[in-house]
Amino acid sequence: MHRPDLDVIPLIARLKEAGESFCVATVVRTEHATSAKAGAKAVVLQDGTIKGFMGGSCVQRSIRETAATVLGEGKPRLIRVKPKDEVVSAVDVDGTELHKSSCPSGGTVDIFVEPMRPAPRLVVCGASPVAIAVADLGRRLGYRIVAAALADDLAAFADEDQKVTGFDLTAIGVEADDFVVVATQGRRDREALAAALDTPACYVAFVGSRRKAEVLKAQLAELGLAAARIARLKAPAGLDIHGIEPEEIALSILAEIVARRRAAVTQDVTDVVEDTPRSCCG
Incomplete structure (x- = not known):
């Protein structure tokens, strides 16, 4: 079976060789039903385009927003996307940044978003x-x-x-x-x-x-x-x-x-x- 996340590795190499700025998003943990599983990777380009599979539109919106911030700051972030009715603050009890999801599956996914910028x-x-x-x-x-x-x-x-x-x-x-x-x-x-x-x-x-x-x-x-x-x-x-x-x-x-x-x-x-x-x- 074809895995879209495997295509991300050569894409990362090409973007780095071209001196492009981008982000790599990696699913590090999931809870309950989620489309993307732990280990899934995607590349987020500067214009917000996501290359790779990271789940539905709710997760993708959070990834795009975080990637834009991460590229600007040059510092990685760990985010957690949870069902909106479970989100009562901006940060979870363990200090992880929270994002709301409206997906009916009700799953939770932790995503590490890392900036990849060319050397200064x-x-x-x-x-x-x-x-x-x-x-x-x-x-x-x-x-x-x-x-x-x-x-x-x-x-x-x-x-x-x-x-x-x-x-x-x-x-x-x-x-x-x-x-x-x-x-x-x-x-x-x-x-x-x-x-x-x-x-x-x-x-x-x-x-x-x-x-x-x-x-x-x-x-x-x-x-x-x-x-x-x-x-x-x-x-x-x-x-x-x-x-x-x-x-x-x-x-x-x-x-x-x-x-x-x-x-x-x-x-x-x-x-x-x-x-x-x-x-x-x-």
Whole structure:
């Protein structure tokens, strides 16, 4: 007998290879009569389309609503769909999020909805030794690397990296989940900083001394860049681990990026980042 849920596995592989965002919904427990049984899987696309069998329309509506939230937050959820006359609160006695079902079967189903989003991008501006080290370490940590540098410098980056000639970042569509590190170190610093700060990236950092960063921020203000955008700049980049070599500075920057990325899941990390002295990386 053909099982639709088995078709989900190759679909997941194709979507991940294409860099698509989606959710995987898995039935983990059922009670009484239900259409889908424990172990059933489905893929929920960004537009709410469900690929795979998860039961009737009542369950599907709850899955779509949860998947939209999960994709936005980037955090998985366990939900329980129960007959509506048994739901008296938003959370069950064991802490599981409750959803109402009008299905006449009267069954209960627990569904784990997990986000599958492509790795965030790390945009590295410049081809300095620190820039190369940041790209190399970021790549090994699973980030998608975009290298923006002058034409003659792009060969210094790995072939698998996406490459941008110059510092115009509009074409790559930097998003709020992306990270940008400006490590030009004297080669069109101001141009690269202006482009980086004009993106919605959640993290924009500059590799250079605090004094140099202040001079550049003043110049950007004179050129008309909004104060709110300039205030987003993290300078100097990285945590203070007393790094000297390019690889050590890159480590401090990636450590800060990882901390900020995980802060949405573990709030305590935010406190660590805010309380840690900033590095002075040159």
